[in-house]
Amino acid sequence: MTMNESKSQMVDPERFKQMLRLKGLKVTNQRIYVLQTLESCRNKHLTAEEIYNNVKVDHPEIGLATVYRTIQILKELHLIDRINFDDGTERYEIAEILEDGVKHHHHHHLICIKCGKVSEFADDMLEALESAIMLKTGFHVVDHEVKLYGYCKECGGKLIEETKK
Amino acid sequence: MTMNESKSQMVDPERFKQMLRLKGLKVTNQRIYVLQTLESCRNKHLTAEEIYNNVKVDHPEIGLATVYRTIQILKELHLIDRINFDDGTERYEIAEILEDGVKHHHHHHLICIKCGKVSEFADDMLEALESAIMLKTGFHVVDHEVKLYGYCKECGGKLIEETKK
DNA sequence: ATCGCTGCAAATGCTTTGCAAGTAC
């Protein structure tokens, strides 16, 4: 195995097919296409419709319902994560997985409340918090989702004037 | 009507009326009822429908659409927070506000991935993370939403009880 | 040849909106 390839790596297509078969599911082109789209759009937070449109460019015959059904499978296989930015639709992105199947602790999402831009912040600083929770409540944290709202570097400068109405 | 008196945290009804008038909105009974329901169900993560049913007990004439419209107003006034536990509906809870209008840093939500129970964890340990983000990216965090997934004490105990008391 | 999978359309479920009547100010 590679020593320390923390750079994003493609899900091995063979491994994906194997995962499908293990679940008693069939390997279809549509399922491959959806996974490929999500891989080629890392950190893009695609909606189901965006995935659909993206796949349709090369494979116009695909149906939106199939995209939704495939998303559910990918979720169950822990190959993708779902994120919700409160804009009315669910979004999806490839999960960061190491070759041994251990999940990278995710990045957090920085959401600018002025311009709406979403950026990322890779981080593992939540361990202290998770330890504190275990100690005080007995709750064993295995995953987390962190959304941080604020002003991005560009919008932060003009922060002084708060609108009063 | 439920009498839930935790004076320091109740939104002063007069202050609420003032906030409405400041926005050019009228003070109506329905708006008061919805706020009261949310106050009497602190940390209960109510859905719009649950608020509706709760209000309907004493005021059967209220309509669901009015509840939705009132929720939007309360959100704009920062009197409530929206939370989504991926169960298909939005949930709402009273925001923790001090009398001077400064927002309490919220609690985090601990979501058990086995039994689905949602508990809370009051905490402000995210300051180190927010400072790190400011330093590295220039993003100025003013609010955050943290969901922690894992096993609650009851469910976690069953998984590892054999090895540890 | 099985039986799952697909695309389409219809259905679902939460939320929003149009409208006429009602209410705050």
Place this chain on the structure above:
DNA sequence: GTACTTGCAAAGCATTTGCAGCGAT
């Protein structure tokens, strides 16, 4: 009296489901 609000029903949207034909094994 003038807007703003309300309740109802209808509409809107994202997502799910039923079904007949198609496709992987």
